[in-house]
Amino acid sequence: MTKPFKTLDDMGDITGKVVLVREDLNVPMQDGSVSDDTRLRAAMPTVLELADRGAKVLILAHFGRPKGQKNPEYSLSKITRPLTQVLGREVQFIPDCQGEAAADGIKVMRNGDIAILENTRFHPGEEKNDPALVEAMAAIGDLYVNDAFSAAHRAHASTEGLAHKLPAFAGRSMEKELDALAAALGAPVKPVAAVVGGAKVSTKLDVLNNLVARVDHLIIGGGMANTFLYARGVDVGKSLCEKDLSETAEAIFDKAEAAGCIIHLPYDVVVAKEFAANPPSVRTCNVHEVAEDEMILDVGPSAVEALGDALKNCRTLVWNGPLGAFEIAPFDTATVALAKTAAALTKEGQLTSVAGGGDTVAALNHAGVGSDFSFISTAGGAFLEWMEGKELPGVKALTI
Numbered sequence: 142m143t144k145p146f147k148t149l150d151d152m153g154d155i156t157g158k159v160v161l162v163r164e165d166l167n168v169p170m171q172d173g174s175v176s177d178d179t180r181l182r183a184a185m186p187t188v189l190e191l192a193d194r195g196a197k198v199l200i201l202a203h204f205g206r207p208k209g210q211k212n213p214e215y216s217l218s219k220i221t222r223p224l225t226q227v228l229g230r231e232v233q234f235i236p237d238c239q240g241e242a243a244a245d246g247i248k249v250m251r252n253g254d255i256a257i258l259e260n261t262r263f264h265p266g267e268e269k270n271d272p273a274l275v276e277a278m279a280a281i282g283d284l285y286v287n288d289a290f291s292a293a294h295r296a297h298a299s300t301e302g303l304a305h306k307l308p309a310f311a312g313r314s315m316e317k318e319l320d321a322l323a324a325a326l327g328a329p330v331k332p333v334a335a336v337v338g339g340a341k342v343s344t345k346l347d348v349l350n351n352l353v354a355r356v357d358h359l360i361i362g363g364g365m366a367n368t369f370l371y372a373r374g375v376d377v378g379k380s381l382c383e384k385d386l387s388e389t390a391e392a393i394f395d396k397a398e399a400a401g402c403i404i405h406l407p408y409d410v411v412v413a414k415e416f417a418a419n420p421p422s423v424r425t426c427n428v429h430e431v432a433e434d435e436m437i438l439d440v441g442p443s444a445v446e447a448l449g450d451a452l453k454n455c456r457t458l459v460w461n462g463p464l465g466a467f468e469i470a471p472f473d474t475a476t477v478a479l480a481k482t483a484a485a486l487t488k489e490g491q492l493t494s495v496a497g498g499g500d501t502v503a504a505l506n507h508a509g510v511g512s513d514f515s516f517i518s519t520a521g522g523a524f525l526e527w528m529e530g531k532e533l534p535g536v537k538a539l540t541i
Contacts, residue, residue, distance in 0.1 A: 156195035187312035209265030275302035288312025293535030304538035321516035338363035338462030362464030409441030439465030484513035497524035
């Protein structure tokens with residue numbers, strides 16, 4: 142199948158070529174060490190393939206929020222050794238991402254060498270997508286590869302501008318991500334289900350409005366479900382609830398009905414008088430039996446079983462956000478149970494499952510099924526904007 146963007150397979154002979162590769166190296170640090178190397182490992186396939194094909198690989202990335210100023214605290218030199226360890230190859234460091242310092246660093250590189258360029262955000266023109274900075278970056282390279290989907294929702298010099306100045310290609314991680322997203326909402330096998338959880342409806346209004354027109358089943362969980370229940374006349378006690386969004390929730394119900402989308406809300410719930418681990422007051426009840434001094438903290442077992450049955454009739458699943466307050470037991474039960482059902486259906490080949498967002502990744506890993514979904518995106522803002530149906534500048538710039 143022809144892809145709407147060029148990949149590394151379309152690059153031809155790149156021996157001796159200087160390839161600028163945009164990666165996401167914005168990793169969390171603790172006591173001077175990388176505390177989670179997921180993003181470094183995600184860069185491996187592209188960086189190693191380009192090096193093995195004889196290119197001089199220059200990695201472009203941002204780190205932290207230096208606000209256009211050079212700041213040693215945010216220097217990417219700190220990532221050189223961790224990336225060396227992950228790649229199993231020596232990684233050099235070049236103290237600028239454009240200009241003379243960059244050019245001098247490239248002169249001593251041999252074919253197959255890998256180097257990290259200094260933080261792109263040390264230049265105020267990066268976040269402004271300044272044409273002068275784009276020109277200066279493009280001047281040091283021959284080809285451009287964007288492998289950072291997690292930064293693709295930003296129209297910055299290194300994520301969008303360069304794609305218009307140099308022959309542009311999607312890296313392996315970007316390619317994998319875009320293929321998975323196309324399978325989930327671009328041209329999915331129907332019926333399609335979406336799980337959308339989280340605390341507040343207000344943060345995911347655009348997501349909900351986009352999805353009701355595109356999926357067959359919309360499963361709403363977390364604090365968001367309370368707002369929808371309240372809109373339907375359910376007394377949710379002292380649960381987290383955006384009562385001022387009742388009319389908005391009703392409008393989403395109407396839009397879903399017009400589109401033939403079934404919205405699933407819990408009819409039994411797990412409640413407690415306090416939000417704490419294993420509180421003595423925890424109980425399961427019908428949604429109409431929530432007391433004034435109780436809060437809904439998870440979806441009940443009967444509803445979870447019904448949701449599992451709904452998934453068994455679907456062929457595609459998009460998941461963003463937990464069903465309950467999964468960080469604290471026993472309010473992780475529903476999220477874990479439905480995640481395990483989705484994972485089992487995926488392993489049986491019945492379901493294509495795509496999930497994304499920080500809380501979602503944590504929840505699925507907590508359920509022990511992180512590796513069983515078809516694809517899990519580690520992108521936060523970019524994944525959310527994709528679910529909202531927005532065009533991502535970094536992706537659009539790669540489109541042929």
